[in-house]
Amino acid sequence: MKHRYLPMTDSDQKEMLEAIGVKTIDDLFSDIPESVRFKREYNIKPAKTESALMKELMLLSQKNADLKTNTSFLGAGVYDHYMPVIVDHVLSRSEFYTAYTPYQPEISQGELQAIFEFQTMISELTGMDVANSSMYDGGTALAEAAMLATGHTKRKKVLISSTVHPESKAVIETYAKGQYIDVVEIPHKDGLTDMSALKEMIGDDIAAVVVQYPNFFGRVEPLAELEEIIHAHKSLFVVSSNPLSLGALTPPGKFGADIVAGDAQVFGIPTAFGGPHCGYFAVTKKLMRKVPGRLVGQTVDENGQRGFVLTLQAREQHIRRDKATSNICSNQALNALAASVAMTALGRNGVKQMAIDNIQKAHYAKEQFRSAGFEITFDGGSFNEFIIKCNRPVREVNQALLKKNIIGGYDLGRDYSELAHHMLIAVTELRTKGEIDTFVAEMGDYRA
């Protein structure tokens, strides 16, 4: 068998078998009992050559309507943003992508330093003391936050706002089952967490309250008021946040959040049909030793030279096994690198400007819809998303829009029965005035 990934030649094989002292390769598998040995060939597709496979998969990929050749107004947690071209050039340095977890710091300083810089940037954006090296995604990061909170407070009940991303809520619920945590949903009022309901539900048995900022409907939740209510009961204040929005919005750290978690997909990471993205996890100094996942710290070598290592590993599964703070091992290191490069390219001014551009363009689109006679549901201070009401199921509208090469907004009826026919529209900095105006015009027939 000759294959470009397999360097073994017949003469290599012969020499190696002799050195081992066996006649055939099969002899090396003699410890697999006859009864469990697989005796036929895999019934899978035969190998394809490089060029034939590329062509087949290119054609397969073209069966999809992608965001680059269509115009997208779909967000709901995953966004089509400006990705500085340099990001992919850095990621393509194979010293990064063909390495593994930096267990040997002397030959992993590049990765370790890049993660240290990522931790710093996430701390800056969220206004928190400490950020880890990444989580799988925003949803599992929030679930880890809920688990951290129950472990820290020794309370077994978590409140979660109904304005948190429905798929994140679903993930939290699955993790909660594993940990015997009780998850209770706080209703929303006009698209914001219902304060009076929260006041009734909160008590000294609540480990954490989880809210999203900006929330799933695009609205800016009043973190200051939430904080007062939550901390009055010594519950942890957990905020899920789109880190791009924090270029323009006051960071949750300023409002006393204990844990800020979310997804950094907005920074240089392709939507990729939902993953891999890049969860982040930031906390106050007080919770530093309870953080899940890898942390990189600065130290010195024997000559006093600055260097970086994986640190506080006594929290982790490979040391603590069943007593670890989390079972996470592989995380999203390469995507954390992507986010770092994007945050670096955007920098202090770019992140702020891009966040403001999102607010402005979404506001423009919202006003165009309003002028066209659409009802804006839950109108008020928002980031880059808002809701309009249609005269028929959003799915039908979206299928019609696809014919015009427009990917329409999210069907809120999927998650909120009271919001059937409501479309959540995302407008990022990438959308032009022309695209927005065309979209509003195309939507004309579907006004409720």
Added chain:
Amino acid sequence: MHNENQALIFELSKPGRIGYSLPEMDIPEVELSDLLPAEYIRQEDADLPEVSELDIMRHYTALSKRNHGVDSGFYPLGSCTMKYNPKVNENVARYNGFAHLHPLQDESSVQGAMELLYDLQEHLIEITGMDEVTLQPAAGAHGEWTGLMMIRAYHEANGDFNRTKVIVPDSAHGTNPASATVAGFETFTVKSNDQGLVDLEDLRRVVGDDTAALMLTNPNTLGLFEENILEMAEIVHGAGGKLYYDGANLNAVLSKARPGDMGFDVVHLNLHKTFTGPHGGGGPGSGPVGVKEDLIPYLPKPILVKTEEGYTFNYDRPQSIGRVKPYYGNFGINVRAYTYIRSMGPDGLKAVTENAVLNANYMMRKLAPAFDLPYDKHCKHEFVLSGKRQKKLGVRTLDIAKRLLDFGYHPPTIYFPLNVEECMMIEPTETESKETLDSFIDAMLQIAKEAEENPEVVQEAPHTTVIGRLDETLAARKPVLRYQKD
């Protein structure tokens, strides 16, 4: 050693420089204060770097040179399967029609992506011998937890609420007990015998009507095939428990034995290991989970189904454990793994395992004279050596690992598994040539000789890296986890 720090990107920052080209603002703008309450408008900018595009490229190029990947050199990190990462996988994953799809688009507009996922599932079902596969879990540990949650749901659906124990061998990966805890179980350990295999007597002792599952890697972390697997399955199944397969070591048995035929009920795979992920410096991975028929109802939702009208996600799964991840898993990694499997075909995958096992046995035999070989029998894709002999000379396994850095190698996994003293766990993989193996063997033999004749050179290693051994105690005692301006 060249002692040059690479500045932090923050230290390279200069106010006024930019590295971006944001889209034009072609709409009328309004005052932010008209749109948001003042309290919620950020007053103090996030202190991110201000650098030009060339500054960025030079910075990360410099960092990449301070990093060792498979493309830099040999990386025999046991249990991690650091094989070559094919470049075509990277190209395919970047096709517009894969990289730039939104997970919430109308299903009619993503049929190509769904077809790929469905076909990948079919391939993994055949490779593992299971009945159904979910691609939702993001990595191996996530797959472990998903599988255990399904086992819990299965027992509970049978009214069996007393199965609180998960059993793992003393040689198990650390993620196994950690995942068991997150899934709400207690972990119990079963001992290995002097052959390096699970001790059946001890297994009979720990298994009972409170056993939810036994988690097993086969071959185990010593690189040895658990020959008594069918008896073990009988013991666990006989007590009403389930058998869980940790797929970290699947590279050893492709086309040779399938977990589904060995009696396993649940399997997770690490697509970033056997199926060339790549590892990305610590992820993203992908950890699909395969199950036997009786566990299908508990799979995470949605599941992907093929109908006459096309592919669709089915959410109507009343017994499902729920979602384990937003959307449908790490699609980009799944595309890469699929491209790899289709590049190899059945013959190729068989050759992968045969060559991986041949490479490992060859190295093991060549190194056995100079180091302690705790289990003297054919290994599978990896093997363990003990540095006991060198330890007596004052040279620890850690020193040997650090000395290997001077030869341009990434060291093996060290001090794991826990049941072997001064352990080195070596996994060469099938993509390495005999010449590479021979050079590594020579380096190891030289280090063994140095340990006898000139131990300081090993004890004080590394000598050629950009930085010396780092003070990990200081890092943990006074954590500095972010850059602070002076």
